[in-house]
Structure formats: structure tokens, C-alpha cells
Amino acid sequence: MSTSNPSFRGFEAVIGIEVHVQLKTDSKIFSADATTFDSADNENTSPVSVGMPGTLPVLNKKAIEYAIKTGLALGCNVRKKSVFSRKNYFYPDLPKGYQISQYDEPICEKGSIQFEVEGKSKTVGITRAHLEEDAGKSTHFGQYTLINYNRAGIPLLEIVSEPEIHSPAEAAEYCRSIRSIVRYLEVCDGNLEEGSLRCDCNVSVRKVGETKFGTKVELKNINSFRFVEKAVEYEIHRQIDAIENKEKIVQETRLYDPDKNRTFTMRTKEDAQDYRYFPDPDLLPIIVTDAQLSQIKKELPELPLIRAARFVKDMQLSTHDAHLLTEERDLADYFEATGKACNNSKAAANWIITELLRELNDAKLSVSQSKVNAKNLADLIAEVDKGTISGKIAKTVFKEMWDSGSTPADIIKTKGLVQVSDPGEIEKIVADVLAANPDQVAEFKAGKDKVLGFFVGAIMKASKGKANPGLVNEILMKKLKE
Amino acid sequence: MSDSKFNKDVIQKIANLARLQLTPEQANEFSEQLSKIILHFDEISSINTEGVEPLITPSEIEYTLREDSVKQNFHAEEMVANAPDKQGNLFKVPPVV
Numbered sequence: 001m002s003t004s005n006p007s008f009r010g011f012e013a014v015i016g017i018e019v020h021v022q023l024k025t026d027s028k029i030f031s032a033d034a035t036t037f038d039s040a041d042n043e044n045t046s047p048v049s050v051g052m053p054g055t056l057p058v059l060n061k062k063a064i065e066y067a068i069k070t071g072l073a074l075g076c077n078v079r080k081k082s083v084f085s086r087k088n089y090f091y092p093d094l095p096k097g098y099q100i101s102q103y104d105e106p107i108c109e110k111g112s113i114q115f116e117v118e119g120k121s122k123t124v125g126i127t128r129a130h131l132e133e134d135a136g137k138s139t140h141f142g143q144y145t146l147i148n149y150n151r152a153g154i155p156l157l158e159i160v161s162e163p164e165i166h167s168p169a170e171a172a173e174y175c176r177s178i179r180s181i182v183r184y185l186e187v188c189d190g191n192l193e194e195g196s197l198r199c200d201c202n203v204s205v206r207k208v209g210e211t212k213f214g215t216k217v218e219l220k221n222i223n224s225f226r227f228v229e230k231a232v233e234y235e236i237h238r239q240i241d242a243i244e245n246k247e248k249i250v251q252e253t254r255l256y257d258p259d260k261n262r263t264f265t266m267r268t269k270e271d272a273q274d275y276r277y278f279p280d281p282d283l284l285p286i287i288v289t290d291a292q293l294s295q296i297k298k299e300l301p302e303l304p305l306i307r308a309a310r311f312v313k314d315m316q317l318s319t320h321d322a323h324l325l326t327e328e329r330d331l332a333d334y335f336e337a338t339g340k341a342c343n344n345s346k347a348a349a350n351w352i353i354t355e356l357l358r359e360l361n362d363a364k365l366s367v368s369q370s371k372v373n374a375k376n377l378a379d380l381i382a383e384v385d386k387g388t389i390s391g392k393i394a395k396t397v398f399k400e401m402w403d404s405g406s407t408p409a410d411i412i413k414t415k416g417l418v419q420v421s422d423p424g425e426i427e428k429i430v431a432d433v434l435a436a437n438p439d440q441v442a443e444f445k446a447g448k449d450k451v452l453g454f455f456v457g458a459i460m461k462a463s464k465g466k467a468n469p470g471l472v473n474e475i476l477m478k479k480l481k482e
Numbered sequence: 483m484s485d486s487k488f489n490k491d492v493i494q495k496i497a498n499l500a501r502l503q504l505t506p507e508q509a510n511e512f513s514e515q516l517s518k519i520i521l522h523f524d525e526i527s528s529i530n531t532e533g534v535e536p537l538i539t540p541s542e543i544e545y546t547l548r549e550d551s552v553k554q555n556f557h558a559e560e561m562v563a564n565a566p567d568k569q570g571n572l573f574k575v576p577p578v579v
Contacts, residue, residue, distance in 0.1 A: 025550045032553035041571040042558035050561055062550035083538055090501055092575045138578065146572040149561075274499060279538050284545035 005166040011205045011243075013236045014213055015171050016163035019178050020156050021188045022134065022196040023066045029133050029155035030057030030100065037194050041148050049153040051095030056282055063155040064107075064286060066187040067131050068296050070157055071108030073181050073303055074126050078293060082107040084131075084283040087275045092147050093136040101158075103277040106130035107286060113161075114305055115177040116323055117170050124174055125162035132156050151195075157187075163202070163213070168236070172229040175199045176327070179225075180304050184329045192223045199225075201232055204249075205239045214239070215249040219263055222256050231256035235263050307332055315345035321353060331367045334374050341378030344385060351377060355395065359402050372401045380408040388412065389419050393465055421468040423475065426459075429467065430475050433458045444480055452476070488517040 005012050028035060031048035048055045071078050085103035111126035136152040138145050159178060165171050179197055182188040190197050199222055204214035217239070219231050234256075239249055254263040302310075304326040311322040326332045335352055339345030356377070360370060380401065384394045389412055400411045412418060420426060433455060434441055440451045459472050493509045493516070504512070558571035567574040 027548075027550050027552045032548070032551065032555075034552045034554065040558060042561050042573075043554075043571075045558065045561045046556055047561075058546065058548045060550050061547040064547070088499075092573075092578055139572075140577065143577060144567075144569075145575050145578050146569055147575060148572055274495075276499065281539075284543065285538050286545060 007208050008205070008236050009240055010208055011236075011240050012208050012210075013166055013168075013232070014163045014204050014206065014216075015165035015167075015232060016202040016216075017161045017165060017171060017174055018200045018202070019159045019161075019175060020134075020198040020200070021070070021159060021178070021182050023063050023155040023157055024186065024188050024196075025060055025062045025066070025155055027060060028153035029060050029063045029131070030153055033150075033153060035154050037196075039150055042150060044150040045152070049095075050149050051097075057100060057280075059283065059286070060155060063131060064288075065296065066155070066185075067107050067129065067157050068288060068293065069185050069300065070159070070182060070187055071111065071129050072293075072297055072300060073185055074108070074111035074113055074129065074159070076108035076111030076126060076129060078108055078288055079105060079286075080288055081105070082130075082286045082288075084280045084286075085277045086280045087132075087277055089273065089275060091135070092145060093138045093149075093152070095136070095149060095152060099132060099135065100280055100283070101132035101277075102130035105285075107288075113174070113177055113181070115173050116319070117167075117173045119319070122170055122173070124164045124170075127160045127162050129157055129159045132158060163204075168229040168233040171201055171232045172225045175228050176225050177304075180327050184301055184303055192225075195223075199228055201228065201235075203232055203235045203239070205236055205243070214243075215251050217249065217251065217263075218253045220253055220255055220266065224258075227256060227258050230258070230261055231263060234261060238263065301329070304329075304332075311335075311345075311349075315339065315349070317346070317349050321349050324353060324357075325349060328367065334367050334370070337374035338378045338381070341375055342381040342385070344381055347381045347385070348378070351381060351398070355398050371403075371405050372398070376401055376407055383408055383412065387419060387421060387468065389417055390465070390467075390469055392469075393417050393419065396465075417466065419468050420463055420466045421471060423471060426463070426467050426471050426475050427479070429459055429462050430455075430472070430479050433462055434479060441480070455480075488513045488520060 022035075023029075025035060027033060028044075028049060031046050033044045033046050033049050036044065048057060068078050082102060083105040084100050086098040087101045087103070088098040090097055106128045108129040109127065111129070112123055113126060114121060114123045116122070132155075134151050134154040134156050136147050136149040138147050161174065165174055175197075179188075179190040179192075182197070183190045188196055192198075201219045201222070202216045203219060204216040206212065206214045217235060219235055222228050222231050235254070242249055250268055252268040253266045255266045256263050304323075308319070308322040308326040311317045311325065312319055317325070325335045331352070335345075335348055338352065339348040342348060356367075356370065356372065359372075360367060365371075377398075380394055380397060383389050383397075384391055389397065397408050397411050397417065400406065400415070401408060404411070437455070437458070440454055444451045455476055456469075456472060459476065460467055460469070463472075490506075490509050490513060493504065493513045497504045497509070562568045562571050562573060565573050
């Protein structure tokens with residue numbers, strides 16, 4: 001049944017992932033406290049979010065909207081009626097002694113997500129996506145613990161996958177795709193370092209061919225996609241080592257330590273938690289109407305995978321380039337604007353991927369902060385297409401645009417970079433170069449084609465790179481054959 | 483049957499989950515009382531409820547929503563004012579790890 005899954009030393013990995021998505025609302029899910037990340041200690045709190053007796057939760061409209069939006073984008077069924085439940089446990093970062101979450105009637109369920117891994121298409125089922133409130137933040141100091149409730153009550157959408165992920169690369173790509181979608185939908189900023197997207201991976205292994213699941217271990221505290229891949233990879237091999245050494249895998253939660261690239265025990269789950277879920281009597285069921293659903297459906301943006309397919313089909317981009325350009329909505333918008341303005345999408349894709357992304361990465365900037373805007377890049381491509389400058393000179397112009405923020409037209413003019421396409425002028429340069437190098441001319445006549453490169457180089461140098469390369473080749477051949 | 487459901491171990495487990503400490507006498511007493519309650523629920527469970535939706539709320543009132551707007555009614559100093567222990571504006575609690 002799973003013969004196509006990658007094998008690790010004769011074992012198969014079974015991975016399910018829970019992604020906690022912090023919804024980008026201004027206020028919390030059940031109170032009007034702010035959700036800003038960098039507020040002073042406990043400044044974003046109120047009697048509701050610190051769980052004072054007698055307070056009541058009032059649901060945030062936007063949190064519901066964002067949950068439905070995400071559910072629809074993941075192809076989920078959205079329940080007409082979903083219920084908030086209390087998940088009961090004692091921990092100081094949870095002031096009420098229970099977390100308001102959803103249990104047997106979550107708002108979204110039974111969806112799927114598709115993405116590319118190493119050139120192959122992969123589909124992973126989404127079991128459910130439910131709304132809940134975030135907990136506070138504890139900082140431990142040995143003798144005591146300090147609690148900040150600014151985060152308590154920030155809306156979370158917990159997206160739970162089916163255990164259909166079978167390699168570290170698939171795990172990382174799954175998480176990347178979830179992030180890409182929630183950012184396209186503008187329901188989450190996707191910042192892993194600030195914890196607005198948290199990926200917990202449930203990993204187990206079993207002998208290839210075995211149908212029963214192995215004991216699963218939950219990996220937490222993974223704050224980059226690269227670490228998702230590394231942590232899962234480490235954990236797969238740790239479990240296989242244990243099994244081969246006849247040790248028992250313990251069901252537990254492990255933390256990933258990126259510095260040591262290993263996972264270590266946080267807590268065992270031997271005494272299975274009993275959360276005693278029950279419907280929260282403080283909140284009425286959420287009712288979603290057909291009208292609301294179709295309205296939100298109408299507002300959904302074109303999603304990355306569909307957009308990439310369109311780029312491949314309509315603009316003849318390679319699948320790889322199309323996926324690269326659609327990972328972020330801003331980048332895809334930038335690409336489309338550039339391609340449209342210069343009427344050359346292929347060139348736009350090449351410029352963005354090879355030049356722009358390199359500069360952006362080096363400067364650690366996002367595309368919206370780019371020093372070269374779409375209009376200017378389109379103008380540059382148009383100058384090449386018109387023959388005003390060569391492709392090679394265009395790279396110099398691009399660098400100058402990035403450094404100075406000037407338009408390509410200004411740079412070409414002030415630096416005198418206009419391409420020489422006057423045959424008379426080029427003929428003169430070619431003649432000079434040939435006259436200066438009689439030995440190489442003789443070699444060519446003796447049948448050594450390789451010296452052509454030498455001539456082209458010398459001619460381009462003599463023209464300061466401005467000679468039209470097509471014309472140079474043509475005139476050079478003509479002259480050599482005279 | 484219900485007696486065995488609420489033997490001392492079960493009572494102890496429930497007490498632990500609720501962070502309650504019970505004396506053996508209390509455990510016995512509650513075991514009897516809770517068993518009676520559960521017996522009563524067993525009786526209710528014997529009613530045929532096929533085709534009846536589980537009741538989440540007895541009233542048919544519409545749920546209410548808030549617009550997503552921020553209001554600050556309290557500052558951190560006020561929120562931690564009644565805390566048994568604090569450090570700056572953070573709540574201070576016994577060690578949990």
C-alpha cells in the first residue's frame with residue numbers, strides 16, 4: 001500500500017503535523033485586548049484574558065471569518081454549526097484552568113493540501129482546523145516562574161494533518177505550503193520566530209510493509225522550516241536506532257535543539273492526559289450561513305498552486321520557476337506586474353529569479369521593500385528587447401538601479417551605455433581588432449574556429465561592451481571570410 | 483456496576499485532576515455520593531434517544547459577535563495588583579519545571 005514511500009534503513013516514517021496559526025486579528029478572540037507582539041509585560045490583558053471570576057467571553061467576528069477563509073482554501077467542509085469546548089488542565093500559563101477550544105464539532109474538517117516536493121506532486125489530507133485561544137508565556141527561573149498573559153487569548157487556528165507525510169522534506173514542504181496559504185489569505189503573518197506559526201510534528205516509524213502505526217513522539221519548539229526537516233530527520237533515525245537496539249519507543253513530547261541538532265525529552269505522556277472536554281456553557285454554538293460562506297468564497301484570492309499552474313500554462317514558465325515565484329503573494333504580484341508592463345513574462349521571471357531575489361536575499365529585504373520596483377524592471381527588460389542595450393550591459397544597469405534607485409533610462413543616458421548598432425561603427429572596430437591580431441587571423445584561416453571567441457572578446461572590450469553582439473558576430477564572420 | 487465505577491482509585495484520579503487532596507474518609511464518602519449520581523445518569527441513559535440531537539444549549543438564541551476592535555480598559559499594574567506574588571508587572575508563581 002505504501003511501497004512508494006521513502007524508506008529509511010528498511011523503515012517507513014509516518015508523520016502528522018499540527019500547525020498553530022495565530023490569526024492576525026487586532027483584538028483577542030474573546031476580549032478587546034490588543035494582540036501586538038512587542039507590548040510591555042501584561043499590558044495586553046483584561047479580566048477576561050487573565051481568567052478573573054465572573055467574566056464572560058465574547059467572540060471576535062474576524063476570527064470566525066479568518067477560520068472559514070482558511071478552511072475553504074484548504075478544501076475543508078465548514079460546519080454550519082460548530083461548538084466551543086473546554087479543555088481542562090492546570091498550568092499557570094492557562095489562567096482559567098481550561099482552554100477554550102473545539103473538540104468534536106470543529107469549524108473546519110476533511111480538507112487537503114497539495115504541494116510539490118522534489119519535483120513531485122504530493123497531497124496531504126487535513127483532518128480538521130479548529131479555533132482556540134492561545135495560552136500565556138511562562139519564563140522559568142528555577143525557584144520560580146514568571147507569567148505574561150499578553151498572548152493569552154490570541155486566536156489560534158490549529159490545523160491538523162492526516163498522518164500522510166513520509167519524509168523530512170515532505171514535512172518541511174507541508175509547513176511551508178500552510179504558511180504560504182495563510183499569508184496569501186492575509187489571516188496570519190507567518191512569522192515563525194515570533195511564534196505566529198508553530199509546527200508540531202508527530203513522528204513514528206514502522207518496518208516497511210507493516211500496517212500498524214508505531215508509537216508516536218511529538219516534536220515541539222521548531223522555529224524554522226529548515227529545522228522541521230532536520231528535527232524530523234534526526235527523530236526518524238533516533239527511533240530506528242532505538243528499535244534496532246531493542247529499546248522501547250516511549251510516547252512523549254520532545255524538544256528540538258537546533259544548536260546540537262538533536263531532540264530531547266520534555267515530558268512523557270505515560271499517564272495519558274484526561275482533558276475532560278465538555279461544551280463551554282459560556283459560549284453559544286457558531287452558526288455559519290450559506291450566504292456568509294458564499295461571500296467569503298467569492299473573496300478568496302487565487303491560491304499559490306493554482307497561480308503557479310497558470311504561470312506554467314499561460315507564460316510557459318518551468319514548474320520550478322512558477323513555484324518559486326508564487327510562494328509569496330507579493331512576489332507573484334511583482335512578477336505579474338513586471339511581465340505585463342514589458343510584455344515579456346519569461347524575461348521578467350529570469351530577471352526576478354536570478355537578479356532580484358539574489359539582491360533581496362543579500363539585503364534581507366522582502367519584495368515589497370525592493371529598491372527596484374516592477375515598473376523600472378519592466379523598463380529595463382524593454383530596453384534590452386528594443387536593442388537599446390545588450391543583456392550584459394543590462395546587468396550593470398540593474399546593479400546601478402538597485403544601488404541608486406534611478407530609472408534604467410536615466411542610467412543608460414548618463415553613463416552612455418546605449419548599445420552600438422551602427423554597422424559602420426562596428427565594422428571599423430572589427431577591422432581595427434583584426435589588423436592588430438594578424439597571428440590569430442592566420443590561425444582562423446588555418447581552420448582554428450576557437451579563436452572566434454578571442455576576437456569577440458577583444459571587439460566587445462574595444463567597444464566598452466556596448467557593441468550589439470549579434471551585429472558583432474555577423475560582421476566578424478564576414479570580415480574573416482574576405 | 484456503578485459501584486465499581488467509583489471505587490477509591492477512580493475518586494483519587496478525579497481528585498488529582500481537580501488538584502484536590504482527600505482524606506480516606508472523604509474518598510469513601512464521595513465515592514458513595516458520586517456513585518448515586520452516576521446511577522441516576524444510568525437511569526437517564528436507558529431512555530431511547532435515537533434520532534435526538536445532543537443538546538448544546540437549551541435556548542435558541544443567536545450567538546453574538548464582537549467587531550474586531552481594540553479597547554484597553556486596564557493597565558498592567560492594575561491587572562497584577564491583586565496577584566499574591568509578582569515581579570515587575572509579571573505574575574510570579576511557584577516553579578513549574
